[in-house]
Each structure stands twice: as structure tokens, then as C-alpha cells.
Amino acid sequence: MFGLIYVFVLATILGFVLITKVPPTLHTPLMSGSNAISGITVVGAILAVQIGETWLSTFFGFIAVAFAMVNVVGGFLVTDRMLKMFGPKKKA
Amino acid sequence: MLYQYLYLIATVLFIFGIMRLSKVRTARSGNVYASVGMLLAIVGVLMEAGKLNWYALVAGMMLGSAVGVFIAVRTPMTAMPEMVGALNGLGGGASTLVALGYLVEEVAKLQSGQVLFDLHDMTVAQAITVPVTLLVGGITFSGSFMAFFKLRGKNWSHPLQGAARHGLHAVLGILVVLISVWMINGASGGFGITLAAGFVVLVALALGVFLVMPIGGADMPVVISLLNSYSGIAGAASGFVVGNELLVVSGALVGASGIILTQIMCKAMNRSLGNVLLGGLGETATGGAKDSEYKGVKSATPEELALLFDGATSCIVVPGYGLAVAQAQHTVRELDELLEKRGCKVRYAIHPVAGRMPGHMNVLLAEADVPYEKLLEMDAINPDFKQTDIVIVVGANDVVNPAARTEKTSPIYGMPILDVDQARTVIVLKRSLSPGYAGIKNPLFELPNCLMLFQDAKQGLQALLSELKAA
Incomplete structure (x- = not known):
């Protein structure tokens, strides 16, 4: 458990350092991209659809998987769509 | 256990992905790094998990992915x-x-x-x-x-x-x-x-x-x-x-x-x-409604405004939420190209809170193919307003309100703003004088160097554009 607290604190500091470097131009893609990353809850959600004691946890897991996958798929795709527009200077 | 290594690699890919998001040139690949990390994480958890209810899993995955693809493809940038x-x-x-x-x-x-x-x-x-x-x-x-x-x-x-x-x-x-x-x-x-x-x-x-x-x-x-x-x-x-x-x-x-x-x-x-x-702000400030009676506001027709661009060599566009509402980003780009052709340098001043989310304006203008080098942050562009011939304010209000600098009683006093009032001429595209959010009066509109074009951002810009083309 204490290991997790260490990891949490260090990752937060790393996050502060990394995000401070992102220029305002990229703030919207940063948000949608980090949304996609927060879809990592899908890992917890998949663990919840393991067959266990109750059907209720499987049900929660099912909705959680669906929610998290919207985040993952929607987040990464829309971020890519945005960043494509920022791409190398076009002919115009 | 193998899955734990996959988790570790996924973590590293997320971090490198975010690192690459800090430069326009590498950002797209950063997003790919992160999505590969996500894929590895999902493979990992499938290895870690015991007996799964595959119906629930596959149904959830397919449902979520389908919705995700749909909204990612269909959502307009605005x-x-x-x-x-x-x-x-x-x-x-x-x-x-x-x-x-x-x-x-x-x-x-x-x-x-x-x-x-x-x-x-x-x-x-x-x-x-x-x-x-x-x-x-x-x-x-x-x-x-x-x-x-x-x-x-x-x-x-x-x-x-x-x-x-x-x-x-x-x-x-x-x-x-x-x-x-x-x-x-x-x-x-x-x-x-x-x-x-x-x-x-x-x-x-x-x-x-x-x-x-x-x-x-x-x-x-x-x-x-x-x-x-x-x-x-x-x-x-x-x-x-x-x-x-x-x-x-x-x-x-x-x-x-x-x-x-x-x-x-x-x-x-x-x-x-x-x-x-x-x-606090939105609701407490309504008492100042009387202040919103404006004096000496000058409005102009697109025809008159087009004349101002004769001989102008520098122009700064200040976009705001009104640009997004009117979907005027492509029209702005057209105007930009026309002015550049006539020898007028066009840049954009982006206030950090312009629009409804961080970076909102940058994404809209990128969609319209405006090169991102032309988009400048507040601190970088503020000293340049003094030497600028024409500023076009498109659907922005509070972020260009000089009361934030001068009037201690104003609810937005102290908010850093774009100093558009210092330019030679300011053109404001706005549907009406009605004070927008928070009912704060904007003294910019009363300044002698400010001209109002009372139209929707897109229609106003199109009218200006066609006048410029005709000239």
C-alpha cells in the first residue's frame, strides 16, 4: 500500500513537470489525450468482470468497461483528428 | 509475471506520449505512443484476469468502442x-x-x-x-x-x-x-x-x-x-x-x-x-445594469470598414467564443489570406480563457488551416498592439475589456487582458451592445478608435470579405 502512495506522489510530480511544458496551442489535444489515458480505468473494469461471487459486480464491470472504452477510443481518435490539423504547414 | 511488465511498458509509453505532446511536431506521435500503451495494458489485464465473463466483456468493449468512434468522428471542432x-x-x-x-x-x-x-x-x-x-x-x-x-x-x-x-x-x-x-x-x-x-x-x-x-x-x-x-x-x-x-x-x-x-x-x-x-461573478454583478448604457458608440458598414484596410500593413485578429458559435473560423482564414495577399501582415492574439476550454481557439483555427505560428499568446503579442493598424475582435468581449486595467470597481478588475485599445483602429464584430456574460460594460466600445459591426461573426466577416474583394 505504501508503495502505491510513493508511486502516486512521484507520478503527480512528474505530471506537473511534463504538463508545464505543453504550450497553450496544444491544451485542447492535451485534455482529450489525457482523457483517453484516464480510460486506463478499463483495466480495473476488466478485473471487475471476472466471474465471482455476485452478478452485480459483473454488471458494474460491464458498464465500466463500456464507459472506459468510450474514453479510450473516443479520446485517442479525436486527439489524433485534432493533431492532424496542426500538422506540418500546408500548401495554403 | 509477464502482465506486470506489460503494465510497466504501458506506463512508460504514457509518460513518453505526454512528453511528446509538448511540441506540435511530435504531438501526433505522442498520442500514438499513448494508445499503444493502452493496448498493451488491455492485453496485460486480459492475462492477469482469471475466469472472465466474456459476454459482458466483449459486449462492453464493443459498445464503448462503437460510441467512441462515433463521437470522435462526428463531433465538430466547435x-x-x-x-x-x-x-x-x-x-x-x-x-x-x-x-x-x-x-x-x-x-x-x-x-x-x-x-x-x-x-x-x-x-x-x-x-x-x-x-x-x-x-x-x-x-x-x-x-x-x-x-x-x-x-x-x-x-x-x-x-x-x-x-x-x-x-x-x-x-x-x-x-x-x-x-x-x-x-x-x-x-x-x-x-x-x-x-x-x-x-x-x-x-x-x-x-x-x-x-x-x-x-x-x-x-x-x-x-x-x-x-x-x-x-x-x-x-x-x-x-x-x-x-x-x-x-x-x-x-x-x-x-x-x-x-x-x-x-x-x-x-x-x-x-x-x-x-x-x-x-460569485455571474449573479452578483447584475446590479450594474444601468452602467451598460453606452454613449458615443460608432457603428460602421462593411463598406466603410473595407476602406480602412487601404494601406494597412498589420492586423491582429482576436477570436472569442462568438467565433466558435458562428463557426466563423474558415471565413477568418479567407480574410487572412486576402489581407496577406494585399501586403498586410495578419496575426492572432489568443487569450488563455478565450472560448470554453483551454486551447479552444487554437483548435478551431487549426481546423481552418491557419498556421499555428500565427497564433500568439497574450504576453507575446500585447506589446505589439501599439504598432498595429487594425485589430479585429471576433466574438470576444471580457478578454479585451480595458476596465480590467483601469476601473477598480469592475468585477473583472485585475484580469490580464489583450490591450487591443492601443491599436490605431479596433473593429468589433458583435451582434449587439448587450453586455454578454456577467453584464459588465465594456468601455472599449466607446473609444474613438473603435468601430462596431453589429452582425453575427460569420456574416460580418463575409460581408467585409466581399467588400474587400470588390475594392
């Missing part, structure tokens, strides 16, 4: 704030459900008389993360969808005002703490703990709705950033609940990212986070 808001909400909802799923599964094994602490000899820190996940995730879910509907133009107002409102929020807050304490150390057996968890979620959902409800449109960049952070914190907290490092690291990264953006937004409005969340 609606990005809503989309990001909705995604924040789903992230928070997923974390809450993960914690609930874990809870009902684990406590089903508890005997009556046993409390949450008796679960694998939980420590205090571990037990606390269960209600924290439910609370933060629940607030993120309902708050984000509240924000989503507000951005869609729903103007729901809070049923209570002033002290009664803060009282309601305080009571809900205290209630959630009390139920959480009972949940951790009072409720016993599977049923009691599950019941307590249900109550925490319900109160959290109500809190999310009531907290976001009174916050006005112009404060949305702060709200969206904060909810972004919450969705990360909820994810990290759910990582504590299920004991997974990958969730904790990813959640922490997202949480930190949202907090930094929130700070940037607050600073750009010269307001504290508390001030935004308590929702």
Missing part, C-alpha cells in the same frame, strides 16, 4: 468542449463503477459483524480510498454532464440562492463524510457496506449537479479543467482500491495535468479557484 466534458464524466463514472464492483464482490465474502477494515486487513489509507473513489468519481460524472448540457446551451439555474445554496452544499458535504465514516468502520456485513456505498454515490451525484449548476459559461474553461483533473484523481483512487500501480500512475498524471490547466485558467481570469466554484 463542440470540443462538450465532448471533452462528456469524456471526463464517463471516466469518473467508470472509476466509481470499478470501486463499486470491487466492493460488492469483496464484501460478499464478509460475515455479518465484520467491517470494511476486516477485508484483507485493510489499512486506514486503503479503506479511505473506497469512499474517496465513489465520491470523486460520482461528482465528476454528474458534474461533467451538467457542464455538457450547459455548454449545449441549457440554462438551468440553481434552485437556491446565496447562503441557502452554500448551506445545501455544506450539508451534502458533511453527509457524505458521515456516511463514509459509517461505511468504513460502522456498517457491517456485505449488505450494510453496500448500502452505505450506494448512499455515498447518490450524494456525490447530487453534489456534482448542484456544484456545477450555478457556474456561468465564461467560467467553463476552469470547470472543464477541474473536472479533467477529478477524472484522473478518481482513476488513481480506484487504483488504490484494486491495488494496481498502472491505474495510480495514469490517474496521477491526468490529475496533475488537469490541476495545472485549472491554475492557468484561474490566473488568466485573476480569480481564485474558490471564487469560480462558489459562482
Whole structure:
């Protein structure tokens, strides 16, 4: 458990350092991209659809998987769509 | 175990992905890094998990992916704030459900008389993360969808005002703490703990709705950033609940990212986070309605305005939310190209809180193929207004209000603004003089060097464009 607290604190500091470097131009893609990353809850959600004691946890897991996958798929795709527009200077 | 290495690689890919997001040139590949990391994480968890209910898994995956593809492809760039808001909400909802799923599964094994602490000899820190996940995730879910509907133009107002409102929020807050304490150390057996968890979620959902409800449109960049952070914190907290490092690291990264953006937004409005969340500005400032009678405002026709561009060599466009509403980004680009052809240098001044989310204007202009080098931040462009021939303000208001510099009594006094009033001529495209959000009078419109074009941003720009082409 204490290991997790260490990891949490260090990752937060790393996050502060990394995000401070992102220029305002990229703030919207940063948000949608980090949304996609927060879809990592899908890992917890998949663990919840393991067959266990109750059907209720499987049900929660099912909705959680669906929610998290919207985040993952929607987040990464829309971020890519945005960043494509920022791409190398076009002919115009 | 192999899956643990996959989790580690996924973590590293997320971090490198975010690193690459800090430069326009590498950003797209950064996004690919992160998505590969996600794929590895999903492969990893499929290896880690025991016997899965494959129907539930495949159905959930397909349903979520289909919705994800649909909204990613169909959402117009002008609606990005809503989309990001909705995604924040789903992230928070997923974390809450993960914690609930874990809870009902684990406590089903508890005997009556046993409390949450008796679960694998939980420590205090571990037990606390269960209600924290439910609370933060629940607030993120309902708050984000509240924000989503507000951005869609729903103007729901809070049923209570002033002290009664803060009282309601305080009571809900205290209630959630009390139920959480009972949940951790009072409720016993599977049923009691599950019941307590249900109550925490319900109160959290109500809190999310009531907290976001009174916050006005112009404060949305702060709200969206904060909810972004919450969705990360909820994810990290759910990582504590299920004991997974990958969730904790990813959640922490997202949480930190949202907090930094929130700070940037607050600073750009010269307001504290508390001030935004308590929702003072939008409602208290209505007393100043009398001030909004303007004197000596000059309006001009597109024809007259077109003449101003004869001999002009420098122009700065200041976009605001009105540009997004009117979908005028492509028309702006056309005007830009025409002016450049005539030898007039065109640049864009982007205020950090222009639009409804951080970076909103940059994305819109990028969609219209405006090179990002032409987009300048407030501090970089402010010294240049003095030497600029023409400034075109397209659908922005508060961010160019000189009262923020001069009038100590103004609600926005001290907010850093774009000094457009210092330019030789300022053209303001605005539908009417009605003071927008917060009812703050904008003395810019009365200045002798300011000309108003009372039209929708897109129609106004098109009219100006056709006059310029005809000339």
C-alpha cells in the first residue's frame, strides 16, 4: 500500500513537470489525450468482470468497461483528428 | 509475471506520449505512443484476469468502442468542449463503477459483524480510498454532464440562492463524510457496506449537479479543467482500491495535468479557484445594469470598414467564443489570406480563457488551416498592439475589456487582458451592445478608435470579405 502512495506522489510530480511544458496551442489535444489515458480505468473494469461471487459486480464491470472504452477510443481518435490539423504547414 | 511488465511498458509509453505532446511536431506521435500503451495494458489485464465473463466483456468493449468512434468522428471542432466534458464524466463514472464492483464482490465474502477494515486487513489509507473513489468519481460524472448540457446551451439555474445554496452544499458535504465514516468502520456485513456505498454515490451525484449548476459559461474553461483533473484523481483512487500501480500512475498524471490547466485558467481570469466554484461573478454583478448604457458608440458598414484596410500593413485578429458559435473560423482564414495577399501582415492574439476550454481557439483555427505560428499568446503579442493598424475582435468581449486595467470597481478588475485599445483602429464584430456574460460594460466600445459591426461573426466577416474583394 505504501508503495502505491510513493508511486502516486512521484507520478503527480512528474505530471506537473511534463504538463508545464505543453504550450497553450496544444491544451485542447492535451485534455482529450489525457482523457483517453484516464480510460486506463478499463483495466480495473476488466478485473471487475471476472466471474465471482455476485452478478452485480459483473454488471458494474460491464458498464465500466463500456464507459472506459468510450474514453479510450473516443479520446485517442479525436486527439489524433485534432493533431492532424496542426500538422506540418500546408500548401495554403 | 509477464502482465506486470506489460503494465510497466504501458506506463512508460504514457509518460513518453505526454512528453511528446509538448511540441506540435511530435504531438501526433505522442498520442500514438499513448494508445499503444493502452493496448498493451488491455492485453496485460486480459492475462492477469482469471475466469472472465466474456459476454459482458466483449459486449462492453464493443459498445464503448462503437460510441467512441462515433463521437470522435462526428463531433465538430466547435463542440470540443462538450465532448471533452462528456469524456471526463464517463471516466469518473467508470472509476466509481470499478470501486463499486470491487466492493460488492469483496464484501460478499464478509460475515455479518465484520467491517470494511476486516477485508484483507485493510489499512486506514486503503479503506479511505473506497469512499474517496465513489465520491470523486460520482461528482465528476454528474458534474461533467451538467457542464455538457450547459455548454449545449441549457440554462438551468440553481434552485437556491446565496447562503441557502452554500448551506445545501455544506450539508451534502458533511453527509457524505458521515456516511463514509459509517461505511468504513460502522456498517457491517456485505449488505450494510453496500448500502452505505450506494448512499455515498447518490450524494456525490447530487453534489456534482448542484456544484456545477450555478457556474456561468465564461467560467467553463476552469470547470472543464477541474473536472479533467477529478477524472484522473478518481482513476488513481480506484487504483488504490484494486491495488494496481498502472491505474495510480495514469490517474496521477491526468490529475496533475488537469490541476495545472485549472491554475492557468484561474490566473488568466485573476480569480481564485474558490471564487469560480462558489459562482460569485455571474449573479452578483447584475446590479450594474444601468452602467451598460453606452454613449458615443460608432457603428460602421462593411463598406466603410473595407476602406480602412487601404494601406494597412498589420492586423491582429482576436477570436472569442462568438467565433466558435458562428463557426466563423474558415471565413477568418479567407480574410487572412486576402489581407496577406494585399501586403498586410495578419496575426492572432489568443487569450488563455478565450472560448470554453483551454486551447479552444487554437483548435478551431487549426481546423481552418491557419498556421499555428500565427497564433500568439497574450504576453507575446500585447506589446505589439501599439504598432498595429487594425485589430479585429471576433466574438470576444471580457478578454479585451480595458476596465480590467483601469476601473477598480469592475468585477473583472485585475484580469490580464489583450490591450487591443492601443491599436490605431479596433473593429468589433458583435451582434449587439448587450453586455454578454456577467453584464459588465465594456468601455472599449466607446473609444474613438473603435468601430462596431453589429452582425453575427460569420456574416460580418463575409460581408467585409466581399467588400474587400470588390475594392
